[in-house]
Amino acid sequence: MDSMPLSKASRLFWLGRYYERTVTTLTYLWSWYDKVIDGEPPDYKTFCKALEIDCFYLSAEEFLQDYVFDSTNPDSLRMAADNMLGNGMMLRETIGSRTLSYLELAVTAMDSGIGSLSPTLPLQRTIDYILAFRGCYDDCIPDMEVRNIIKCGASVERLSLYLRLGWRLEFLPTEVGRLLYRTKRARLTPAPECFKIIKDTPLPLKGDNRLTLLRAVEAYFSL
C-alpha cells in the first residue's frame, strides 16, 4: 500500500461496515414489506432490542418509514447510508470516482423512496447499486490491502447482524473464515483476545456462545 494516511484505514473499515449494514439490513427487512400488505405486523420491537436501538415507533408502518428513510434518526438505515457515502467521499482518491459514484446512486435511490407507495422499488435499486459498488471496488482498486480493509469492515458488520438477529447462522463458519482470511490480507492487527475467541469458538453455536462471539466480533478491530 502506497503512503495511505492512517486515518484512511479507519474510513475504509467503516465504509465496509456501513455499506454492509445498509445492504444486509435491507435484505433482512425485505419480507416485512410483503407481510404488512396482509396485515401481519412484523416484530419490529424485537428487532430494535436485538440491535440495541431506541424503539419509539408506534406501528410497523411507521417503523418501515422512519427506520429506513429518516435521515435525522441516528439509528436509521438512511443514516447508515449517509455514513457510507460520507466515508466514501473522504476516500475518493483512494477508491476512485467511478467506484464512489455507485454510493451516490444508492443514496439517491433511497431518498426517492421517501413517502413512496411502493418503497421496495427504490430500495431494490439501492441494493443493486451497493452490490455494483462491491463489484466495482473489488475489480477497480488495485491495492489488495485497501480492498481487504473494506472487506474486513463488511465481514464484521455482517457477522454482527447475523449474530444479533439470530439470522443465517448456518453461514457463520463461512463468514468467520472470511474475516480471518481478510484480516491477514489487510495486514490489520486485531485485538488478540477477540481473535482467539473468534478463531476458537465452535460452530455451529451452542449455549451462550452467541453473545460472547458477538462481543468479540464487534471489538475485533479498534479502528
Added chain:
Amino acid sequence: MDALLAHKDEINEQLARYGVKFGIYKDGNFKERLFPFDPHPRQIAADDFRQLEKGLAQRVAALNHFLYDIYHEKKIIKDKIVPEEFVYRSPGYLAQCEDITPPKDRYSHISGIDLVLGKDGEWYVLEDNLRIPSGASYPLIARTLCRRCSPATFRQHRVVDNRDYGKLLKHTMDYVNTGGINVIFTPGRYNAAYFEHAYLAEQAGAVLAESGDLFVENRKLYCHTSCGATQVGALYRRISDEYLDPLFFEASSLIGIPNLMDAYMAGNVAILNTPGNGVADDKGIYYFVPRMVSYYLGEEPILKNAPTYLPYFPEDFAFVMEHIGQLVVKDVSEAGGYGVIFGEDLTKGQLDELKAAIRTSPRRFIAQEVVDFQDMPVTEGEEIVQRKADLRAFVLTAEKPVVWPSGLTRFSRNPDSFVVNSSQGGGFKDTWILCH
C-alpha cells in the same frame, strides 16, 4: 450545440452521480447541494484565447515578482509605485513571512484570475485569487461527462482538451517538491469545496490528508501512513493562511499543523500557494497590478482592470463621493461576493451611510465602474434566458506560468444580478477553447 442541450438532464444526472457538489453554510448549518450546471458552454476562439493567455501569463508573472519583492527588498514601495499603506495595512500581508524565500522562488503556483467580457469585446480583470482559488474541478469533470452524454457535439466542434489539469497540477507540485510525497491538505468534508479537494487529489495522484494525518518533526513535514512516517515534499493547502500553523499564525486553529512554518522556513517543504500571498490579491492592491506589469516586466499590460477608484487618493475620493450612485463599491476585506454594494440599488439614506463609512476608512473600500459585461444564454426549464457570467481562468506556474485551456464560467441565476459566486447561488458552465 442542440445535441448537447438536448442532453441537459442526462448531464445533470451524471453530475449528481459523481457527487459534483458545493457546500454552503446557511443559518449555521452545513448543506451540500449540487452545483447547478448549464450545458451552453462559453466558447473562446483560438485567436482570442492566445491573446488572453498572454495577458494572464504576464499578469501572474508580475504578481509573482511583486510577492517576492514585498517580502524581500520592497523596491516597488521605495520607488513609490505602490504606497506602503496598501501593503502593510492589507489583511493579507503577513509580517511573519518577511525574508522567507519559497522553493524555486514561486509564490502563486495556482492562480485564479476572474474576468468578464465587456460588451465592447474586451476582457476585464475583476479580481486576482492567489491564495486558494477554487473551481477547476467543475469544468474538468463536466467536460468528461458532456462528452459521454453527447459525443456527437464533440465530433462536430473541435475543442481543445482540458482534461490534463491533473497532470498540470502534478507537474506544478513536482516542480517545487523538496523531496517526498505530494499532499493535498484539506480542512475536511465540511469545507465548501471538499468535492474539489478529493477530486483533484485523485486526478493529480496526490495523497488527500487532514491535519491529524500530518506532523512536523526535526523541521520536516511527515504524513502518518500505513508505511510509517512518510516525508511530504509539496503541500497543496486548501485552508487559509491564518489557520495553517497554530504556533505561527492563529493560535486557536484546530485544523492547522503545528510547526509547519518551521519546516517551510527550513526549505524542507513547498507550500502551494505560499502563505502571505493575500497581500497581492487584496482588492486595494488590484488597482496597482497594471503598474506592476510595467514595473517588473517592462511591458505594457495586455489585460485591463475594470475602471477602479481608490478613495484613499483625494482625487478618487472626490469622484467616488460624486458618482457613488453609479459605482459598485467593494469592501476589500470581504470575499465570495460578499461586501459588494451597487450604488444604484441604495436609497439616499443608505448612500449617505456608505459615504460616511468610506470617509471614515477610505482604505477599506474600492469603487469600480459597473462593467457592462456580456450576457450568456442559460437554460431555465424550457426557456433560454440571458444571465451575467464571468470567467475564472487558472494559471499554473512551474517553470513559467501556463494557462489552463479552459476555466470556470460562473453565471448568476438571478436576472437582475451581477453576482455570480457559487456561494451566492450561482451556477457554472464549461469553457471551451476552440481549435480554430
